[in-house]
Amino acid sequence: xxxxxxxxxxxxxxxxxxxxxxxxxxxxxxxxxxxxxxxxxxxxxxxxxxxxxxxxxxxxxxxxxxxxxxxxxxxxxxxxxxxxxxxxxxxxxxxxxxxxxxxxxxxxxxxxxxxxxxxxxxxxxxxxxxxxxxxxxxxxxxxxxxxxxxxxxxxxxxxxxxxxxxxxxxxxxxxxxxxxxxxxxxxxxxxxxxxxxxxxxxxxxxxxxxxxxxxxxxxxxxxxxxxxxxxxxxxxxxxxxxxxxxxxxxxxxxxxxxxxxxxxxxxxxxxxxxxxxxxxxxxxxxxxxxxxxxxxxxxxxxxxxxxxxxxxxxxxxxxxxxxxxxxxxxxxxxxxxxxxxxxxxxxxxxxxxxxxxxxxxxxxxxxxxxxxxxxxxxxxxxxxxxxxxxxxxxxxxxxxxxxxxxxxxxxxxxxxxxxxxxxxxxxxxxxxxxxxxxxxxxxxxxxxxxxxxxxxxxxxxxxxxxxxxxxxxxxxxxxxxxxxxxxxxxxxxxxxxxxxxxxxxxxxxxxxxxxxxxxxxxxxxxxxxxxxxxxxxxxxxxxxxxxxxxxxxxxxx
Numbered sequence: 001x002x003x004x005x006x007x008x009x010x011x012x013x014x015x016x017x018x019x020x021x022x023x024x025x026x027x028x029x030x031x032x033x034x035x036x037x038x039x040x041x042x043x044x045x046x047x048x049x050x051x052x053x054x055x056x057x058x059x060x061x062x063x064x065x066x067x068x069x070x071x072x073x074x075x076x077x078x079x080x081x082x083x084x085x086x087x088x089x090x091x092x093x094x095x096x097x098x099x100x101x102x103x104x105x106x107x108x109x110x111x112x113x114x115x116x117x118x119x120x121x122x123x124x125x126x127x128x129x130x131x132x133x134x135x136x137x138x139x140x141x142x143x144x145x146x147x148x149x150x151x152x153x154x155x156x157x158x159x160x161x162x163x164x165x166x167x168x169x170x171x172x173x174x175x176x177x178x179x180x181x182x183x184x185x186x187x188x189x190x191x192x193x194x195x196x197x198x199x200x201x202x203x204x205x206x207x208x209x210x211x212x213x214x215x216x217x218x219x220x221x222x223x224x225x226x227x228x229x230x231x232x233x234x235x236x237x238x239x240x241x242x243x244x245x246x247x248x249x250x251x252x253x254x255x256x257x258x259x260x261x262x263x264x265x266x267x268x269x270x271x272x273x274x275x276x277x278x279x280x281x282x283x284x285x286x287x288x289x290x291x292x293x294x295x296x297x298x299x300x301x302x303x304x305x306x307x308x309x310x311x312x313x314x315x316x317x318x319x320x321x322x323x324x325x326x327x328x329x330x331x332x333x334x335x336x337x338x339x340x341x342x343x344x345x346x347x348x349x350x351x352x353x354x355x356x357x358x359x360x361x362x363x364x365x366x367x368x369x370x371x372x373x374x375x376x377x378x379x380x381x382x383x384x385x386x387x388x389x390x391x392x393x394x395x396x397x398x399x400x401x402x403x404x405x406x407x408x409x410x411x412x413x414x415x416x417x418x419x420x421x422x423x424x425x426x427x428x429x430x431x432x433x434x435x436x437x438x439x440x441x442x443x444x445x446x447x448x449x450x451x452x453x454x455x456x457x458x459x460x461x462x463x464x465x466x467x468x469x470x471x472x473x474x475x476x477x478x479x480x481x482x483x484x485x486x487x488x489x490x491x492x493x494x495x496x497x498x499x500x501x502x503x504x505x506x507x508x509x510x511x512x513x514x515x516x517x518x519x520x521x522x523x524x525x526x527x528x529x530x531x532x533x534x535x536x537x538x539x540x541x542x543x544x545x546x547x548x549x550x551x552x553x554x555x556x557x
Contacts, residue, residue: 473508
């Protein structure tokens with residue numbers, strides 16, 4: 001017995017765990033205090049950013065919220081994978097799971113850029129891209145003019161308006177009719193139209209095309225190809241300038257700075273000029289200064305092609321250059337400001353024809369024949385940051401309306417003859433009013449009717465009294481789309497491809513019709529040839545026949 005007892009192992013007894021030891025066991029899996037502060041504070045910071053920027057710049061609010069969310073998620077994952085006391089196998093499994101999810105997402109989806117409010121656009125990878133046409137080589141007549149021509153950016157007068165037309169207001173009874181739709185190379189160029197044909201620009205792989213389509217059928221008639229490609233994370237792919245049609249020729253500026261003059265009948269090259277070489281800069285330097293590509297649409301006046309030039313930040317800069325429209329040779333240079341994303345415009349101010357240019361950080365007026373700088377006024381902006389895109393608008397005989405996104409809003413200038421105190425300038429521009437809270441037109445333009453301006457202000461349609469800059473109304477969310485005034489009505493193409501018809505009135509938004517015309521992101525300007533409306537998204541073009549109340553006049557063939 002004694003021996004048996006001697007060889008029995010002693011009974012195990014549980015030892016009480018001290019309170020400090022228990023705390024250590026619990027705390028080794030608890031989130032550290034700084035992680036908890038980040039996780040609790042991130043939603044509050046994100047909501048605060050969205051609230052603060054909701055009336056200012058939605059894109060900045062979204063970007064800050066996204067970064068704050070990444071910070072919170074990254075902090076928790078970083079702590080778990082590298083600093084926590086969880087078993088190594090658990091941490092390895094989590095890391096492998098995250099990696100597998102990322103690979104799966106990259107396999108299933110493709111990233112296509114961001115919209116105007118910096119929200120990413122993604123598509124399933126297996127969705128087939130639309131087949132792109134090859135030209136038929138039909139001989140085209142762009143020399144014959146018709147009363148309904150739309151020969152340049154924003155229409156006949158470059159003011160986002162077509163006069164003496166009316167669209168039938170009941171789209172339930174008489175909706176727009178689709179004539180055709182088809183795939184197109186990527187880019188944000190709009191259409192210009194003359195004599196039943198329309199020209200635009202598009203990116204196809206590593207080539208930048210200028211193309212001509214038959215409006216009635218969508219048939220691709222000719223192309224001109226240049227080895228060039230522009231692509232940025234925020235700005236997307238492809239050219240963004242709208243060609244100009246004049247005297248039977250086509251003038252088109254590519255995103256990399258190559259200006260081409262093409263014969264309208266077949267697209268063959270007449271001449272081309274590399275604006276970067278004229279400006280003594282190079283593609284890398286230019287992309288740092290003009291981050292989202294050359295976007296100006298050529299202005300044709302008399303024998304001149306007038307286009308913004310710019311230059312290297314540490315070198316000589318010319319705001320504008322005028323080239324001879326038949327040879328491409330330089331006629332004059334003027335100004336000393338970097339280019340913006342706007343286009344030069346011809347205006348008559350105080351009885352004098354002037355070329356008005358919205359530059360990177362100023363707006364200026366220039367003599368039409370010599371380019372002499374007549375006046376200049378500050379209009380802050382950065383072509384690699386808070387970019388200036390919107391066109392100046394002539395109001396009455398001596399006033400100019402400016403508008404811009406990035407929380408800058410609108411300003412009315414009055415241009416008058418200068419006194420002797422104004423230095424060498426022949427005119428001076430005086431602000432009548434400024435209002436940073438209205439007409440924040442980030443990628444779009446405004447149109448004017450009866451003393452009121454209408455435009456998409458951070459994606460919401462707005463009416464502003466031009467007398468004092470006060471808002472009359474602001475309603476309807478369209479995103480960063482485009483507008484075109486048709487007489488006393490407004491066509492609004494939303495950023496997501498919905499076309500709306502609005503009766504223009506300072507009393508409030510009067511919606512007459514809505515119709516989905518495109519899928520995908522729509523930043524390109526509208527083009528109306530008679531009753532045929534050309535619309536474009538990133539990779540699709542379409543033509544719709546609008547129900548007009550008065551048939552537009554046409555020339556006999």
